[in-house]
Amino acid sequence: MHCGILAVSNILVCVLSIYIYSKFTLEDMKLLGEEWISNNSNESMLTMHWCFGQQSKICHFQSLCYYPFEDQFVYMIDSSAINEVKSSFHSLSFSSVNELDVFSFVPVFLHQNSTRLNIRWIHGNVILFKRFKPDNLMHVLHDDVLPLYHTIKLLGHEDLKLLFMDDHSQEPYDSLYKIFADVKYKPSGKKQEFLCFKSAFIGVSSVSKWYQYGYHGNVQGPVSNEELTAFYLQTAANSIASKLKCAKNSDNQHMSVKDYLVLISRTETRKILNEEELISQLKLITKMNILVISDNDLSEIVCTVVMSRGIIGMHGASLILGLFLKPGSILIELFPYAINPDNYTPYHTLADIPGMSIIYRSWRNMKKENSLAHPEYSPEGGGIKHLSEEIQAGIMDQIEVPLHSCCSDPSFLFHINQDTIVDVEKVSEITLDALTDSQQKDKTDRKSVSFMEPSVVKQLHCSCIDNKLSLSWERPWNIDFVNDDVIHYKIGIQSRMLKTYKVYVVNDYSYTLEDEIDCFDTYDIWINAETNGIQGVLKYIEC
Known part of the structure; x- marks a missing residue:
């Protein structure tokens, strides 16, 4: 009787195991897409690669494998010297933020005749990529989408697929990546099989990169990129706006002419406490409509910015929308108390890129009494309650945050996440001044359309x-x-x-x-x- 029960139990366990394995397999195949997968066992197991570029290296691989169970890439090799192959991967990165080792390509090596390999082949041309901070619009555009756009253009393939190899789940801004490629997510490591790519690319173009965030003891600031001009940014931005149907949306009531400014409203941290007063004063001084955006649909936000005369907002990720401003537009960046605008310049740098022609102005709160601090926030959000009372007092007494590296300086996080009562008259004044310069520049830019060298008679x-x-x-x-x-x-x-x-x-x-x-x-x-x-x-x- 007991033997019978044991036998039946073993059968049930076996059937259940097969079911679970099949379930995971089917889920992963669904994740990648069945059209990506094949089981052709006649493919060559010898990995080969070709690399080009130095500052932004890109490598093309044939028969590169990935082992989800260990989350590692596998280079199938013959008798070649491994060290020579390894050396060719120096500076090869899954991200444009190539100063971080976490994005470096470091494969393990197996002999091409290794046995007992359960292999599934991924066909098509696949870019293997790791998102940097996919929940932050600034990083999505600057570090991911723009580099990917130019990489896709550089490679010249119309059928490129994009496989995220990071550990992030689906994020709200993933729609921006999907504009340019068929996107899939990294398969799970619940089964012991190899995924091998018939044709894969690792590395992205850095031609559009203008800023670095202060890793390895450095302070943040512009990168040296002599290649960068507005052409590389505007072509990508125009393509994104076109894919988001902004040209069609321009027939909307408030988007037919550039008669408005956009105010970016923050609803959680770094809030403008007298926002309504600021809006009223801006309307009075500039004689323009003020459209407020916060948690709107991304397509709606981009299309609204494209047709605007400019953006006003507190320092933060949403100011990257300045990328979509037309030449001659304005960008007004507001800073909380103790934050020096000269030390945090991603958007000032953007505006100054040759050919962008964006009129940039900044305002800094110089009155501590016009700030509302939040020492009770979590440490990641700028809270300082976890620090000693002496350190807390020192931070709260600061009149300017000292220079620091990325990314968890408590002084910076505390001050940057303060809410602010802005000086509405001063902000309106610099906005009007920027608009005046904008109008003058607009005339110059219209004239400069003819600033081309005539050809030969x-x-x-x-x-x-x-x-x-x-x-x-x-x-x-x-x-x-x-x-x-x-x-x-x-x-x-x-x-x-x-x-x-x-x-x-x-x-x-x-x-x-x-x-x-x-x-x-x-x-x-x-x-x-x-x-x-x-x-x-x-x-x-x-x-």
């Missing part, structure tokens, strides 16, 4: 009859794209006999010279177009 001809030198030409082709009706043509003429050189400026497409012209002479002639003081390419003819 076309169909240049010359003839000399009766000691009259006649010239004719057609206007450069790109003049049609210049918003300037005044086009001048500079003509330089050199006589080989007289050794003289004369310059003439005309507005027509032909010109005849009679002064000191001898048809038995030979003339070297140069002509170029000029608009807005910009001289075009010279065209030469011998006559």
Whole structure:
């Protein structure tokens, strides 16, 4: 009787084990997507890779494997020297925040003829990537989405898939990643099988990176990136806005013209305590509508910012929305008491990137009595109750947070998360000043549309009859794209006999010279177009 029960129990345990294993397997396959998976056992088990780039290295792998059970990548090798292969992975990172070792690619090595390997193949071109801080919009855009956008463009594949290899779950801003690629999440480690990639990429472009956060004892600040111009940011931002249907949404009532400013309202920490008063004063001084955004839908927020004249808000992640501002817009950043704007400049740096043309202003609360501190908050949120009374007193008496590295300085966290009564008159004043500069810059920028170098004139001809030198030409082709009706043509003429050189400026497409012209002479002639003081390419003819 007992034997029978034991036998039945063993069968039940066996069936249950198979069910659980199958359940986990099915869940992981569903997570990755069945269209990603195959069981082709004829694939080569020799991993190969090719890398390019130095500051932002990107490597292409064939037959790279991942072992979820140990959360490690596996490089299948033959008799090659492992150290030589390892050295090629120096500075290869799953993230643009490549100064952190946690994002470094460090595989383990197995011989390609290793047995007892249960393998599932992932087909297609897959980018293996780790999100930095997927719950923070600043980090999502600056550290993840912009680098991924330019990596995808660089690789040139239209069918790229994106597999998150971090331990974060699905986050609210994941929709931004999904704009550009088919996104899946790291499979769990509940089964002992290898996932091997037919074609995988590790590493991202850093061409759009402008800021670092002060790791390894450094202080935060701009990065040295000589390649970076507004082109790399605006092309990505415009693509995001287009994918979010902002062009379509621009027909909405408040988005048809840029007649409003956006105030970013914080509802948990770093609040503006007199927000309504600030809104009223801004409306009065600027004669503009003030739209308040806080927990709105991300698409709605981006599209609202795109069509605005600018952003006003406390220092925080949402100011990264300045990325979507049009040239000539304003960005007003407010800082709590004891926080020096010169030490925290991700958005000031953004505004100053060549070609962004954003008018930046900052305001700093200099009155302690206009701050509401929260020593009772958690340590991560700026609370200091866990510290000794002496240290607490020292922090609360500070008039400026000392320079510090990332990321848990209690003094910084305490002061940055204060609520603030802002000086509404001063903030309105600097906002109006920025708008005045913006209007002036807008005129300059509209004029600068024609600040392009005219191309060479076309169909240049010359003839000399009766000691009259006649010239004719057609206007450069790109003049049609210049918003300037005044086009001048500079003509330089050199006589080989007289050794003289004369310059003439005309507005027509032909010109005849009679002064000191001898048809038995030979003339070297140069002509170029000029608009807005910009001289075009010279065209030469011998006559």
